[in-house]
Amino acid sequence: MAHANAVLTPRARLRLARLVVEDGWPVARAAERFQVSWPTANRWARRYREHGPAGMLDRSSRPRRCPRATPAPVVRKIVHLRWKQRLGPVAIAARVAVAPSTAHQVLRRCRINRLAHLDRATGEPVRRYEHPAPGDLLHVDVKKLGNIPDHGGWRFVGRAQGKRNRAATPDKPRNRQHNPQMGTAYVHTVLDDHSRVAYAEIHDDETAATATAVLRRAVAWFAIRGIATHRVLSDNGSAYRSHLWRDTCAELGITPKKTRPYRPQTNGKIERFHRTLAHEWAFRRLYTSESQRRKALPGWIHEYNHHRPHTATGRHPPITRLTNLSGQYT
Structure with missing residues (x-):
């Protein structure tokens, strides 16, 4: 050029x-x-x-023939060793009988020279996707968290004091060892694929009735913000395989989708959101009770949607991808 x-x-x-x-x-x-x-x-x-x-434009300087190019079978073997065994250029070169620089050039040409570009489970290149408009796809899932005893859990006060706090928490059932059962908080989350705008509720179960009720409220919440839901993606949990979930989606005019079994990467956006939720809300500071942590969730969701920069949205808050909010341009 x-x-x-x-x-x-x-x-x-x-x-x-x-x-x-x-x-x-x-x-x-x-x-x-x-x-x-x-x-x-x-x-x-x-x-x-x-x-x-048209002939006035620059032409490619790439040669028409490359007689000394790396043979295709050798390239396939280099790629196979990278995908399946995650070996580096030196180790691959020793097995394939090529120079390490040749192995590195092949890996770079195939865009797998960095392990960050490969999926940790399969070794295959990461395939990223994003739907073009808000509401084209909603991700749904449940994050399970142990309830916090009164005066704090073991993460902040230590295991010994945490056990004493558990024992002192009133109105809790006991297990066979007579230890109090704190129970589980089920955070039902809904995430828009395009904008990354999130909706979340905390419940004491993950039944189909609870999941469908959360979906109804989430669809209404997104509709107020100008998002019409078309598809919803979930894992293969019992609540999402139920007839109630299927009928609710049909009533709302939503197409239900399922991830591949044992493949959480398919629903990776909400899995990454759960990691952020756990780090910045659930375990961010000392909560002296479970009710205190639950009261803090709506404020954190607002911070996440309206103020926290998101790398997937150009370091802007997710809400900025919604272009039809009332009062957005005033």
């Missing part, structure tokens, strides 16, 4: 070629006029005769 101050940009080449071909200028005179050599002026005039204005 020609730089900004080049003598012969594509437009200047076209002017030079037209002077020679259409106006009948001698090649030497046109070359002197544009301060280039005679072979250069003659080359652009020839290309104009053969290809017209």
